[in-house]
Every structure is written in structure tokens, then in C-alpha cells.
Amino acid sequence: MASLDDLKKRIASVKSTQKITKAMKMVAAAKLRRAQENAEKGRPYSEKMNNIILNLSNGISDKKNAPKLLSGTGEEKTHLCVVMTSDRGLCGGFNSNIIKKAKRYFSKILEEGKELKIITVGSKGNDQLKRVYGDKIIENISFKESKNTNYFDADKVGKIVIQKFEAKEFDICTIFYNQFKNVITQIPQAQQIIPLDNKGDENSSDESYEFEPDEDEILSNLLPKNISTQIFKAMLENSASEQGSRMSAMDNATRNAGEMVDKLTIEYNRSRQAAITKELIEIISGAESL
């Protein structure tokens, strides 16, 4: 049994851990609210963008000559995966969930004998992936310096992706991120962004638009922007998910620390009582022997 002094020290250390986790939970809760707001505010942009692209791609007459970003290269040989994770740890299963989803996808691709290239966004994902897929990672981007998720960061990633696409380095691009559902649930997502996956939203308006300049030109101008927009959306969802995940993880940690303190306190009191009893017995038996 640990000595009284040891127990006292442990109780103090668990208590201070609890204080930290509690503070982190509070911070995460405050940040979560902002991240959630941002995610909601960002939605109209990506929705409108999607709508316009849908209208445009419906209006395109010559499907064969459609921009490659929309129709694909016609091959499926090389896959590029953009894995988006956080830069900071202590957020529960947030990063491992994305990594798990991505790894499953990677092994599927490799089994099919296709080529795989990885871009990691966020240092935590890079840390976890470089052990197994180190030779596949072609780029690692991290936005540790930027405080908030902003469009310029997303645009940077988007430009890299487009550059690589134009250099014919890959055929299909998929992004991995966590979709924010609520504080306890975040769903890891794999979204294909090149070629654009128009999931048959055929109910878009048939209204005829006038285009200036023509559809093709607008489309080829718009599609690269859409890539950045999609990545930005993923980043916003990710940051809300990260804070949500951290909040519930820290909540659990605080509760566990509380339980631990209770248990240790009982143990401490017992052994103190035992020590007192022992001393008493010693005194009494000493007095009796006289």
C-alpha cells in the first residue's frame, strides 16, 4: 500500500490535471460556438457555387470537350488523397477517425493495383501516416500559424491540387475530413472533388441562362474556384468537429479525474485511519505490559 505522503501527492496531481482538462473543455466549448457559426455562415457560398456549376454543366452542349476538372481524365490510374486533420492533439478520436477511414481507402486502392499519392493537411495526420505511407506522401501542409480557418489557406491547398492535376500527376482526387453532426458525433467523410461528383441533383432548375462569356469559359474559370471552396468547406467542418471532439474528450477526462480523486481520497482516509489505529494499539499494548 502506498504511503500517506504518496497518496497525498497523487491526489494533488490528479486534481491539477482535472483543472487543466476542465479549462480545455471550456476553451473548446467557446471555440466550438465560433467554429459552428463560421461553418453555418460559409454554407451559402458553397451551396450557391454548387448550384451555379450544376446549372452550367447541364447547359454544356458538348460533353466530350467539357473541362477535365468536371469530366475527369478518362482514366482512374492515379489517386490523390487529401487528408485533413488538426494540428493539435488531445481531441479524442478526431484524428484517428479520419486516418482510419483514409487507411481503409488507401489499402483498397493499393489492392486494385493503382497508384496512390497523399497530401496531408495538418501535422497530426502526417505524424500518423508517415510511418506506413511515408513514401506516398508528396506534400505536407500545416496552418499552425493561422488562428482561424480562412479562405486563403484553403485556396493555397486548392491551388496545389489544381497545379498537380494540370501537370497530370493524378486522375482522381478525394478529400478526407470529419463532418460535424453534433458535439458527440462527427462523421469521417471521403469526398471526391476531381472529377466533380454530381450526385444526380437533376431537380435543379431548367431555367435557361444567358452566359457571358460562353459556358465553357465560365466553367473552366469556375471549377478551380469550386475546388478551393470544397476544401474550405471541409476545413470549416473539420474545425467545428475538432472543437466538438475535444470538448467531449475533455469532458470525459474531467469526469474520470473526479472519480479518481474520490477513489484516492477514500484510500487516503482509510490508510490514515489504519495508521492511527496502529499507533493506538501500540500505545495500549505498551501500557499493558508495564
Place this chain on the structure above:
Amino acid sequence: MSEEFKLEIVNPEKSFLAKEDVSEVVVPAFEGEMGILKDHISIISFLKPGIIKIFSKSGNENYYVEDGIVEFKNNNLSILTSTIFNLAEMNKSKQQDLLKQAEEEANISENDDQSKYLVDQKIEVLRSIN
């Protein structure tokens, strides 16, 4: 009958501006400035760097944009843009910053014709703001 229509400017981070009493908007479309009035035909176009002029009952406003997409449908004008500044709030140093950035961009030699044209436009517009 009123001659007003709705305008919404959205940037990736938020809904930047929403107005319901707009009578005319002039946008710097890629192929030249374009004025939009009520009951304009449905149109999609994209923007080059320039000034968006908004005329409304509650006053006129000018915004500087670097790029974007315009969609007009059913008397709803949506402008999606990633870079937008209110001219009224734009001060000298901000303008100089943007100008410097644009000039640096112009010095990159590997630009193709279109991006070169856009950068030149940007510089021209920024200079004219003074």
C-alpha cells in the same frame, strides 16, 4: 411599380451584404462593365478585378472585388467573391498593400495570358482608386 431588386454578396466566410432595395448594380464582368437593372434576363457571368457600384434607395456603395461570379435570376442578384472590400473603408495603406501584392504577382514570368491580363487589370483599378 417599384424598380428594385434583391442583392446578395457572399464571400466564403459569410454573407457579406444583403440588400432588398437596389435599383441598379454595375459589375465589372469579364468582358466589360455590365449594368443590371430589374427584370434583367437570367445570366451567369464572372468578374475581373474592378469596382462594383451599387445604387439603392439607402445610398450608393462602392466595393472593390478581385474575382467572383454573378448570377441573376428572378430579380435576385447573387455575387460570389473571395476578395471584397468596401471602398469607403479602404484606406491608403490597405490600397498600397494590395497594389504591392499585385505588382509582385505581375513580376512572375510564368503567368499565362489570362492571368497576366487579370493582374494588369488589378493594378490599373487599384491605381485609379486614389
